[in-house]
Amino acid sequence: MKFRCERDVLAEALGAAGRAATGRTGSLPVLQGIRLELKGDRLTVTGSDLELTVQYELTVDGQQDGGMVVPKLTSDIVKSLGDPKVELLAEGEEVTVAAGRSRFTIRPWAYDDYPRVGSTTASSVTLPAADFIDALRQVVRAASTDEQKPQLTGVLLAAEAGGLRLVATDSYRLAVRDLAGTTVLGTDQQVLVPARALQEVIRLASGSGELTLRLGERDATFEVASARVTTRLIDQPFPNYRQLMPQPAPNVLTIDKDAFTDALRRVRLLARDTIPVRLHLGGPTLRLEAISNDRGTVSEEVDAQFDGTELTIAFNAEYLASGIDACAGEQVTLSTQRESNRPAVLRGLGTDDYFYLLMPQKV
Amino acid sequence: MTASDHPVQRCILHVDMDAFYVSVELLRHPELRGQPVVVGGTGGRGVVAAASYEARRFGVYSAMPSSVARRLCPHAVFLPGDHERYAEVSREVFDVFREFSPLVEGISLDEGFLDVTGARRLLGDGVVIGHEVRARVLERVGLTCSVGVAPNKFLAKLGSESAKPKVGPDGIRPGVGVFEVEPGRELEFLHPLPVEALWGVGPSTLSKLQRLGVATVGDLAALGEDVIVGALGRANGRHLAQLARGEDVRRVEPDRAVKSVGHEETFASDLYERSDVWREIVRLSDGVASRLRRQGLGARTITLKIRFSTFETVSRSVTLPSAVFSAPAITAAVAPLLDTIDAGQGVRLVGVSGSGLGVPTEQLTLFEEADVVSPAAWNSASSALDDIRGRFGQAAIGPASAMRGGAVRPVRGGEQQWGPVEDASGGSP
Numbered sequence: 001m002k003f004r005c006e007r008d009v010l011a012e013a014l015g016a017a018g019r020a021a022t023g024r025t026g027s028l029p030v031l032q033g034i035r036l037e038l039k040g041d042r043l044t045v046t047g048s049d050l051e052l053t054v055q056y057e058l059t060v061d062g063q064q065d066g067g068m069v070v071p072k073l074t075s076d077i078v079k080s081l082g083d084p085k086v087e088l089l090a091e092g093e094e095v096t097v098a099a100g101r102s103r104f105t106i107r108p109w110a111y112d113d114y115p116r117v118g119s120t121t122a123s124s125v126t127l128p129a130a131d132f133i134d135a136l137r138q139v140v141r142a143a144s145t146d147e148q149k150p151q152l153t154g155v156l157l158a159a160e161a162g163g164l165r166l167v168a169t170d171s172y173r174l175a176v177r178d179l180a181g182t183t184v185l186g187t188d189q190q191v192l193v194p195a196r197a198l199q200e201v202i203r204l205a206s207g208s209g210e211l212t213l214r215l216g217e218r219d220a221t222f223e224v225a226s227a228r229v230t231t232r233l234i235d236q237p238f239p240n241y242r243q244l245m246p247q248p249a250p251n252v253l254t255i256d257k258d259a260f261t262d263a264l265r266r267v268r269l270l271a272r273d274t275i276p277v278r279l280h281l282g283g284p285t286l287r288l289e290a291i292s293n294d295r296g297t298v299s300e301e302v303d304a305q306f307d308g309t310e311l312t313i314a315f316n317a318e319y320l321a322s323g324i325d326a327c328a329g330e331q332v333t334l335s336t337q338r339e340s341n342r343p344a345v346l347r348g349l350g351t352d353d354y355f356y357l358l359m360p361q362k363v
Numbered sequence: 364m365t366a367s368d369h370p371v372q373r374c375i376l377h378v379d380m381d382a383f384y385v386s387v388e389l390l391r392h393p394e395l396r397g398q399p400v401v402v403g404g405t406g407g408r409g410v411v412a413a414a415s416y417e418a419r420r421f422g423v424y425s426a427m428p429s430s431v432a433r434r435l436c437p438h439a440v441f442l443p444g445d446h447e448r449y450a451e452v453s454r455e456v457f458d459v460f461r462e463f464s465p466l467v468e469g470i471s472l473d474e475g476f477l478d479v480t481g482a483r484r485l486l487g488d489g490v491v492i493g494h495e496v497r498a499r500v501l502e503r504v505g506l507t508c509s510v511g512v513a514p515n516k517f518l519a520k521l522g523s524e525s526a527k528p529k530v531g532p533d534g535i536r537p538g539v540g541v542f543e544v545e546p547g548r549e550l551e552f553l554h555p556l557p558v559e560a561l562w563g564v565g566p567s568t569l570s571k572l573q574r575l576g577v578a579t580v581g582d583l584a585a586l587g588e589d590v591i592v593g594a595l596g597r598a599n600g601r602h603l604a605q606l607a608r609g610e611d612v613r614r615v616e617p618d619r620a621v622k623s624v625g626h627e628e629t630f631a632s633d634l635y636e637r638s639d640v641w642r643e644i645v646r647l648s649d650g651v652a653s654r655l656r657r658q659g660l661g662a663r664t665i666t667l668k669i670r671f672s673t674f675e676t677v678s679r680s681v682t683l684p685s686a687v688f689s690a691p692a693i694t695a696a697v698a699p700l701l702d703t704i705d706a707g708q709g710v711r712l713v714g715v716s717g718s719g720l721g722v723p724t725e726q727l728t729l730f731e732e733a734d735v736v737s738p739a740a741w742n743s744a745s746s747a748l749d750d751i752r753g754r755f756g757q758a759a760i761g762p763a764s765a766m767r768g769g770a771v772r773p774v775r776g777g778e779q780q781w782g783p784v785e786d787a788s789g790g791s792p
Contacts, residue, residue, distance in 0.1 A: 171728045239730050274663065274685045276724050292721070316726055341727055359727040 001066025017047030122216035143195035144170035158190035197231035249335030251308030282310030377519035383473035554581030625716025661686025662717025672709030
């Protein structure tokens with residue numbers, strides 16, 4: 001196998017595939033590597049840990065068909081090269097990476113050991129990438145990263161009222177987005193897709209016009225631009241989020257999104273780790289406050305409109321900031337109940353297709 | 364800061380432990396009670412750190428050379444000082460203080476100020492709180508103390524002096540325990556006192572004042588500030604004039620936040636079984652959790668310390684996503700740490716500590732988890748535990764997995780600092 005290509009294009013492909021390659025030495029050590037397969041001028045770059053597979057297709061100047069599995073280190077090597085043209089050559093027990101006056105000879109993994117990954121037979125649906133990626137971005141942030149609770153590490157895609165609903169929760173917050181008119185699932189069908197895979201989809205989809213979705217029984221595939229992300233679905237029941245759908249709220253704060261974000265950014269300098277941000281609601285200003293035992297205190301006021309009764313409520317500042325960021329529009333609303341231990345709901349003013357529900361902190 | 368910053372009359376307590384070092388020694392040498400006991404350097408060049416009231420009758424006082432003390436009171440029992448032990452007991456005492464107010468300022472190991480202005484509505488007036496402090500210190504560490512109650516620090520300190528046991532040639536008279544300098548009657552209390560009772564009146568100032576015919580605080584106050592400043596200079600003069608009027612606006616400055624809360628224990632005989640080590644960890648964790656809660660704190664970093672019979676010592680830490688303050692949360696954090704340690708070579712000491720302290724907050728959750736006891740449930744169980752201990756004492760309740768010989772052995776700071784007791788399974792007094 002031998003080909004020549006652009007350094008930056010190859011580096012991007014190796015980087016994306018490398019993120020999916022496993023870091024663990026399990027039963028299949030070859031999965032620590034990145035698989036390259038050349039047919040004519042088509043190079044397919046694959047990284048996988050069997051749960052998640054990222055495949056990247058690119059056009060190169062192919063000189064000799066074949067395949068190899070290179071160590072993840074190759075990604076760093078290619079990225080660091082000084083010359084923008086790179087040549088890769090697999091011969092015997094060696095892979096040579098050459099560019100300009102640099103020449104690396106590295107030891108590959110055994111090509112034949114690499115399992116068959118990333119294949120899917122499910123039928124495809126193609127939809128505009130921008131809307132779907134926006135929706136993913138709004139929701140995936142609420143998914144958990146705690147592997148002890150696998151059912152919370154995914155985003156639920158469900159058919160809902162003729163459209164598609166995306167839901168994620170880490171048990172502290174719940175994000176729900178409805179995509180009207182998008183039908184990718186049969187009635188009452190739902191799948192739980194690992195958030196990790198979707199983050200990779202968001203990353204790879206930037207700038208691409210269309211996204212092709214294949215939802216199978218056990219896995220899902222997302223094709224964007226020249227990349228394909230295949231993931232095993234989470235085979236666990238998603239928590240009953242419907243019982244958490246927002247109740248009518250007696251208190252509603254309406255506030256400029258940027259002003260709220262800026263104030264919160266400053267308050268977060270102290271409201272870190274376990275220190276919450278306290279919101280004092282009531283009257284035409286919102287007061288944000290954080291009290292840190294060993295660092296000090298911060299208080300900031302932002303103009304806002306408030307309907308309801310006075311309330312002080314505390315949140316994990318990072319969760320709150322993440323929710324505000326997820327809301328569309330120039331103004332956001334924060335709806336609360338009269339008690340400081342009940343969930344609050346963030347929405348973009350005038351939008352009803354998304355909400356971010358957040359449990360407060362007890363102080 | 365001026366007095367007008369305090370629209371509310373402040374209520375300050377000065378708590379002074381009675382013959383602290385000696386009293387701590389008497390706890391482990393009860394047979395010496397009633398005898399003259401002197402703590403301090405026992406060598407030829409040592410000085411007296413503390414003397415029991417019985418020894419004071421013979422004119423022995425702190426900072427006196429031990430050789431002089433021996434001459435004055437040859438039959439006294441001389442004990443070497445054990446600062447580490449006193450510091451431990453002191454921490455326990457201050458933990459008690461902090462149960463009454465967050466505004467606690469330590470002056471030394473055995474005395475401190477408490478601003479209980481805000482606690483009065485809940486706990487009663489200063490005198491009531493003072494008696495409660497004495498009772499709780501006695502219950503918790505077995506020591507007596509004297510309390511001065513006053514509108515400011517300076518008068519509170521003079522008050523505690525008046526509350527102390529008095530030693531005269533005719534014997535020891537017990538003190539009143541709590542002495543209040545009543546608001547409005549400060550000068551009545553202050554002016555008859557000898558002028559050297561004021562802070563800042565040392566030998567040199569005293570002789571200057573004596574030349575002016577000043578013997579009591581009242582004499583000094585009568586001079587007027589200008590005269591005093593003329594005699595003593597501006598800074599010292601104004602300061603003393605203020606004190607002579609009974610004024611002191613200094614605030615009670617809480618001590619810098621504690622950095623860690625921990626307990627460790629050396630065993631009478633080395634432990635070889637993981638289950639034995641685990642039982643000690645559960646017990647120590649319970650003690651740490653209890654102290655964290657008493658201070659209204661949680662710990663994000665939990666450290667396990669193990670010393671082997673070879674004296675080799677290892678520490679393992681874990682930092683948690685949020686601050687914990689319940690024993691189950693602490694033991695859950697320690698369990699994986701213990702797994703990395705082989706107890707088979709004999710464990711001599713186990714320590715558990717929490718650091719990264721902060722006011723605990725609890726992230727509320729959306730779902731009830733049926734199969735796991737939620738942190739919130741443990742937290743309310745823990746506060747029930749605190750209530751029971753508050754009413755019936757430390758030994759009233761403890762984790763079942765920490766029991767041995769059918770008895771609950773609560774952790775008390777410093778209990779084993781001097782090494783193992785002879786029968787570790789005997790339970791605590």
